[in-house]
Amino acid sequence: MQYLLLNRSPCILIETPHKELEPADSSSFKKYSFKNLFIKASPIPRLSWASSDDVWIKMLNKELKYVHDKxxxxxxxxxxxxxxxILLDxxxxxxxxxxxxxxxxxxxxxxxxxFMLTQENVNKDYLxxxxxxxxxxxxxxxxxxPPKIFEFAYVTDGACDMWDIQRTELHILKALDWNLCPETPISWLKLYxxxxAQKDDENFLEPQFSQETYIQITQLLDLCMMDISSLDYSYSVLAxxxxCHFSTFDVVHKVSGLTWESVSPCVRWMSPFMDTLRSEAKPQIKNFPKVKADDRHNIQTHVAYLDLLSKAQERQIDSPDCQLSPVAAGMILTPPSSTEKPVNL
Incomplete structure (x- = not known):
C-alpha cells in the first residue's frame, strides 16, 4: 500500500504485523543477537512502593520487545x-x-x-x-x-505543516503498533x-548522583547515538x-549486572568518541527558564555534535578495534535559531 507524504513522490509504508513477537519464537528473532542481555539479581535496592525484582525484570523484558537494528x-x-x-543533531x-x-x-x-525498520524506500525528503x-x-x-503541534511545524521553516505532522503521526503509531515506552539509554543511565550513588536511608526516587558527571556521560551518549553503529548494541549496554568511561568496571558491574565480555566491545567502540570529548571543554549545566535547578541536568542540550562526530569517526579509522560507520554526503535541514521561538505561545 502506498501513501503520499507532503504531496511529493510516494514512499511505501508497510503495516506492522498485529501479532506481537514473543522471545520464545526463536525463528522470529534469529536475525537479531541478544548476547548482551543478562539475567541477574536486581541491583535496585529494596523499594517501599514496588518489588525491585519486578521493576528490574520489566526493564529487561523491554530489551527483547523493542528491537532496533542499523x-x-x-x-x-x-x-x-x-x-x-544530521536529522538527530x-x-x-x-x-x-x-x-x-x-x-x-x-x-x-x-x-x-x-519506524524506519518497518519501512522501505523512504526518500530523504521525508526524514x-x-x-x-x-x-x-x-x-x-x-x-x-508538551509544545503545541504548530510549534513543531514552525521549526521546520515551512517544510512541514500541522496536517503533515498529524498524518505522519498516525503512520508512525500504526507502524510501531503503539509500542511507545522503551527503556532508552537515558533511562538506563539514570538507573545506573x-x-x-544510593544510600540506604535515602529516597530512591530522589536523584543522589552528581549532576556534573551525569551531563558529561549524557554528552558521550548523545555523540554516540548519532552514529548509526550505536544500534549494534542494546540500550542498557550503551549506557x-x-x-564505564567515567567509572570503574567493578562499579558498572555492580549497578548493571553486565559482564566485561558483554560490555567491552561497546566500550572499545565508544573510545574514539570519548577521546574526542576529552579534547573539548567539559559541558556545563545550563539554565532554562521555568526549569528548577534540580531538574536542569534532565533537559536536553545541544553542542556542535556533527563536528564532534566527524572527529570521532576520523579517530575510528586509526583504531583497529573499533567498528567503523560509513560517512556520506547528507542533506540539509532547516535548524531553528537557538534564540528564536514563536511569540505569544
Missing part, C-alpha cells in the same frame, strides 16, 4: 548514515530550544529508528517530517506541558547513576559502556 538502511537505498546524523537542537527532557529526545530517536513527528509523539509521552 541494517534498516539496506531497505532505503537513497539514504546514508550521515543523513540520520537537528532534533537535539529543537529539543534544547523548547527545553525538552533528554528522555524525550531519546524516545524520538528510538521511534525514528524503529525531517518523520523526525519532527517522532519528537512530537515523544513530547506528548514524556513532557508535562542512582544505584551507584553501561558510557558509564
Amino acid at each position: 541494517s534498516y538502511l539496506q531497505q532505503h537505498p537513497k539514504l546514508q548514515p550521515k543523513m540520520r546524523a 537537528w532534533l537535539l537542537e529543537v529539543s534544547e530550544v523548547y527545553s525538552l527532557h533528554r528522555q524525550t529526545a531519546y524516545l524520538a530517536q528510538d521511534y525514528f529508528d524503529r 525531517q517530517l518523520i523526525g519532527i513527528t517522532a519528537l512530537f509523539i515523544a513530547s506528548k509521552i514524556e513532557e508535562i506541558y 547513576s542512582q544505584v551507584e 553501561a559502556a558510557a558509564f
Whole structure:
C-alpha cells in the first residue's frame, strides 16, 4: 500500500504485523543477537512502593520487545548514515530550544529508528517530517506541558505543516503498533547513576548522583547515538559502556549486572568518541527558564555534535578495534535559531 507524504513522490509504508513477537519464537528473532542481555539479581535496592525484582525484570523484558537494528538502511537505498546524523543533531537542537527532557529526545530517536525498520524506500525528503513527528509523539509521552503541534511545524521553516505532522503521526503509531515506552539509554543511565550513588536511608526516587558527571556521560551518549553503529548494541549496554568511561568496571558491574565480555566491545567502540570529548571543554549545566535547578541536568542540550562526530569517526579509522560507520554526503535541514521561538505561545 502506498501513501503520499507532503504531496511529493510516494514512499511505501508497510503495516506492522498485529501479532506481537514473543522471545520464545526463536525463528522470529534469529536475525537479531541478544548476547548482551543478562539475567541477574536486581541491583535496585529494596523499594517501599514496588518489588525491585519486578521493576528490574520489566526493564529487561523491554530489551527483547523493542528491537532496533542499523541494517534498516539496506531497505532505503537513497539514504546514508550521515543523513540520520544530521536529522538527530537537528532534533537535539529543537529539543534544547523548547527545553525538552533528554528522555524525550531519546524516545524520538528510538521511534525514528524503529519506524524506519518497518519501512522501505523512504526518500530523504521525508526524514525531517518523520523526525519532527517522532519528537512530537515523544513530547506528548514524556513532557508535562508538551509544545503545541504548530510549534513543531514552525521549526521546520515551512517544510512541514500541522496536517503533515498529524498524518505522519498516525503512520508512525500504526507502524510501531503503539509500542511507545522503551527503556532508552537515558533511562538506563539514570538507573545506573542512582544505584551507584544510593544510600540506604535515602529516597530512591530522589536523584543522589552528581549532576556534573551525569551531563558529561549524557554528552558521550548523545555523540554516540548519532552514529548509526550505536544500534549494534542494546540500550542498557550503551549506557553501561558510557558509564564505564567515567567509572570503574567493578562499579558498572555492580549497578548493571553486565559482564566485561558483554560490555567491552561497546566500550572499545565508544573510545574514539570519548577521546574526542576529552579534547573539548567539559559541558556545563545550563539554565532554562521555568526549569528548577534540580531538574536542569534532565533537559536536553545541544553542542556542535556533527563536528564532534566527524572527529570521532576520523579517530575510528586509526583504531583497529573499533567498528567503523560509513560517512556520506547528507542533506540539509532547516535548524531553528537557538534564540528564536514563536511569540505569544
